[in-house]
Amino acid sequence: MARPRGTSDEEILEEARACFLEHGAGVSTTVIAARLGVSHAVLFQRFGTKEQLMRAALLPPSEPPFLARVRAGPDDRGARVQLLELAEDISAYLERIVPCIAVLRSAGMHLCAAADRREDPPPVRARREIAAWFARAVARGLLRPVAPEHAADLFLGSLQFRPFHQHISGNGFGQAEGRAYLEFVVDVLCRMLDPAEEPR
Structure with missing residues (x-):
């Protein structure tokens, strides 16, 4: 299943963040993909590995906004x-x-x-x-x-x-x-x- 045109990288990261916070680090990328309406292969195409997706979704910015x-x-x-x-x-x-x-x-x-x-x-x-x-x-x-x-x-x-x-x-x-x-x-x-x- 191809990534829908309307699904941005930021939307993927937001949904991944929500899934990691709700289910913990062990949540399957299949669960994240299903909530987005894409295949889990799309997540790997965009972010490489589950660990890289987790880092992109959860790491704080290098410069706190405050x-x-x-x-x-x-x-x-x-x-x-x-x-x-x-x-x-x-x-x-x-x-x-x-x-x-x-x-x-x-x-x-x-x-x-x-x-x-x-x-x-x-x-x-x-x-x-x-x-x-x-x-x-x-x-x-x-x-x-x-x-x-x-x-x-x-x-x-x-x-x-x-x-x-x-x-x-x-x-x-x-x-x-x-x-x-x-x-x-x-x-x-x-x-x-x-x-x-x-x-x-």
Whole structure:
């Protein structure tokens, strides 16, 4: 069966992603092909092997989309507003990517092995860029002087916990609760790093 004209590579990857997330790494390419209305041979023609299809469907991008906002900031607005924007972007990204990483790991694939060896893996680059954001915020007087790497780790760690917990436990969080949590994280961080507060 030939691939229907209307089925793009991105549509194939979206359906493959959905199947891998629903059934795990062991799902047959026949199942994926059937949901697309194509033969499994078409999948191999387009993506080579099942492993290559899985990587194309599930690997995170080499550049997380939130890094554009990180590199552009901070601006002259208050730290709380800007950190909340970052928290929303990063949290949305993690909610999408954590289940994909779990499926890849269950198949024995590692992100670092798939990354370009000439540069740091995406999580390492993201941490470095967020630490640089905190350093710039300190220099602008938006936050009190702290080790930017520690602030980045605290911020990222707070955001990473819930998507991992949700994936492992299977218990989802509602949108309102998720928003309240992000506001709580940012409020706590801003209180700790308020430049008007004396360091303890």
